[in-house]
Amino acid sequence: MSSDNAKGIKKGLTNYGDPEFSVYIRKAFFKAMGYGDEELERPIIGIINTFSGFNSCHHNFGDLIEAVKRGVLSQGGLPIEFPTISLGEMFTAPTTMMFRNLMAMDTEEMIRAQPMDGVVLLGGCDKTVPAQLMGAASVDIPAICLVAGPMITGDYRGERLGACTDCRRFWREYRAGNIDKGEINEIEGRLCASTGTCMVMGTASTMAALAETLGIMLPGGAAIPAVMAERRRQAEATGRTIVSMIRKQLRPSKIMTRKSFENALRILMAIGGSTNAVIHLTAIARRLDIELSLDDYNRISDETPVLVNVRPSGQYYMEDFWKAGGVPVVMKALEDFLHSDALTALGSTVGENLSGVPQPPAWQDVITGKDNPLFGTGSLVCLFGNLAPNGAVIKRSAASPNLLTHQGPAVVFKSLEDLHNRIDSPDLEVTEEHVMVLQNAGPIGGPGMPEAGYLPIPKKLLQTGVKDMVRISDARMSGTAFGAVVLHVSPEAAVGGALALVQDGDLIELDVPNKRLELLVDCEELATRRDNLTLPSPHFERGYGKLFIDHVEQAHLGCDFDFL
Numbered sequence: 363m364s365s366d367n368a369k370g371i372k373k374g375l376t377n378y379g380d381p382e383f384s385v386y387i388r389k390a391f392f393k394a395m396g397y398g399d400e401e402l403e404r405p406i407i408g409i410i411n412t413f414s415g416f417n418s419c420h421h422n423f424g425d426l427i428e429a430v431k432r433g434v435l436s437q438g439g440l441p442i443e444f445p446t447i448s449l450g451e452m453f454t455a456p457t458t459m460m461f462r463n464l465m466a467m468d469t470e471e472m473i474r475a476q477p478m479d480g481v482v483l484l485g486g487c488d489k490t491v492p493a494q495l496m497g498a499a500s501v502d503i504p505a506i507c508l509v510a511g512p513m514i515t516g517d518y519r520g521e522r523l524g525a526c527t528d529c530r531r532f533w534r535e536y537r538a539g540n541i542d543k544g545e546i547n548e549i550e551g552r553l554c555a556s557t558g559t560c561m562v563m564g565t566a567s568t569m570a571a572l573a574e575t576l577g578i579m580l581p582g583g584a585a586i587p588a589v590m591a592e593r594r595r596q597a598e599a600t601g602r603t604i605v606s607m608i609r610k611q612l613r614p615s616k617i618m619t620r621k622s623f624e625n626a627l628r629i630l631m632a633i634g635g636s637t638n639a640v641i642h643l644t645a646i647a648r649r650l651d652i653e654l655s656l657d658d659y660n661r662i663s664d665e666t667p668v669l670v671n672v673r674p675s676g677q678y679y680m681e682d683f684w685k686a687g688g689v690p691v692v693m694k695a696l697e698d699f700l701h702s703d704a705l706t707a708l709g710s711t712v713g714e715n716l717s718g719v720p721q722p723p724a725w726q727d728v729i730t731g732k733d734n735p736l737f738g739t740g741s742l743v744c745l746f747g748n749l750a751p752n753g754a755v756i757k758r759s760a761a762s763p764n765l766l767t768h769q770g771p772a773v774v775f776k777s778l779e780d781l782h783n784r785i786d787s788p789d790l791e792v793t794e795e796h797v798m799v800l801q802n803a804g805p806i807g808g809p810g811m812p813e814a815g816y817l818p819i820p821k822k823l824l825q826t827g828v829k830d831m832v833r834i835s836d837a838r839m840s841g842t843a844f845g846a847v848v849l850h851v852s853p854e855a856a857v858g859g860a861l862a863l864v865q866d867g868d869l870i871e872l873d874v875p876n877k878r879l880e881l882l883v884d885c886e887e888l889a890t891r892r893d894n895l896t897l898p899s900p901h902f903e904r905g906y907g908k909l910f911i912d913h914v915e916q917a918h919l920g921c922d923f924d925f926l
């Protein structure tokens with residue numbers, strides 16, 4: 363085996379019992395690919411290519427990789443591209459979240475196993491950026507993030523369309539009978555106008571913005587649309603930067619510190635970011651032994667205004683956010699709240715990077731100043747109470763304000779299948795005052811915590827004009843969705859959490875201002891129900907599915923595996 367200090371092609375030698383032979387035979391096989399002796403002396407930059415025919419969001423990676431390679435070569439590095447798993451949201455069953463940890467393991471092990479001095483993480487779609495950051499954090503060699511960039515918007519009859527906030531809005535109108543089959547089919551062809559990630563502030567845009575804030579992506583890199591020439595120039599600059607990161611030994615553990623995670627929490631709240639980011643940031647931080655508690659999220663949320671007017675919390679799209687200046691302008695507006703001494707991939711600090719960035723310019727209203735915010739406090743709130751002893755999450759900036767304080771009787775669905783079978787039944791006893799509860803859709807119960815927390819409004823209520831109701835589950839919700847939706851209830855129902863004890867008609871109180879979520883049933887009755895509770899049988903008996911349900915942690919811990 364090679365020593366820990368080995369570099370380039372001498373790193374991580376295949377074990378034949380004779381290290382010199384291992385180098386010799388490795389060189390021979392590199393030469394089989396056309397590399398010469400001089401090139402093989404250079405620092406090696408791995409480029410993780412997550413292109414896949416099952417991932418529409420990553421279809422610009424051929425161009426981006428070419429640009430990264432140009433940047434690497436210009437600085438004397440040797441770029442070598444390699445594949446890992448790719449996770450396309452709409453193409454993966456039962457849900458990509460079940461495979462985020464598998465992708466993190468693939469990323470970690472392939473970086474560690476192959477000879478590279480630094481790595482470019484090329485991702486974009488929701489789970490890919492967190493998986494890559496988790497893996498890279500564990501290996502801790504110099505690493506930098508590059509994302510696909512958001513799609514540009516489409517349009518329908520003069521109205522701009524964005525995936526997938528408008529996917530859900532139009533589907534709701536179709537279910538309510540307000541638009542017909544022909545119209546919904548026409549809209550289907552216009553929702554995704556180009557390659558790239560969803561062009562609202564969903565999970566992909568949020569995680570890109572947080573990677574930029576963490577300092578592990580170049581400044582300005584999160585919001586450039588996928589099809590713009592600037593996206594390729596960003597890729598080229600990323601290639602140049604990773605070579606300098608190797609020289610400075612700028613590793614993830616030096617960049618992603620407690621301070622940079624606190625900066626990321628701040629920007630998460632200010633951009634109206636996805637609820638999924640709570641799980642992902644927690645998991646990435648824990649890979650570096652940094653504990654982010656739900657109280658940390660609440661503390662920073664209470665001090666941070668929402669400044670970004672992008673769907674689903676606002677009205678604009680990611681390309682507008684980019685034109686307005688993107689993440690650097692949001693960071694500039696909140697500079698007083700940030701740890702300006704946090705280090706970034708450039709080797710400079712956050713404060714140094716922000717020195718030439720303007721305050722939110724007056725000619726636009728996509729990014730506001732902190733004196734005239736969209737909302738006075740941050741977008742996400744973590745809730746606690748007897749229904750969620752370890753916490754739950756709501757996106758208050760995307761919920762109907764009148765439902766943030768609500769008390770109503772529960773209508774309970776025991777599983778996703780039960781929900782599917784009964785939600786549109788004319789016999790379902792439900793009014794807009796009810797609280798819809800979905801059980802057994804958490805990390806183990808789902809399995810994989812599907813994005814089913816955005817329970818559809820029952821058709822008979824939709825047809826009377828109801829657009830939002832309180833919904834509670836141990837599932838997740840797409841970052842692109844809107845509503846008074848309480849998610850990530852922990853512990854989940856499938857492990858006997860209090861959510862499993864809720865029955866039809868029980869009163870539930872949601873009190874977002876006081877961060878409370880209570881099941882108003884007395885303790886003795888709950889104890890009796892617990893004694894009689896039967897847990898659902900496991901979804902898997904073998905393979906990765908069994909590994910997943912045996913080892914996945916609960917939502918408030920980030921849903922990583924307990925052995926990672």
Ligand code: FES
Nearest residue numbers: 419487559560566
């Ligand atoms: Fe890939 Fe939305 S489906 S980012």
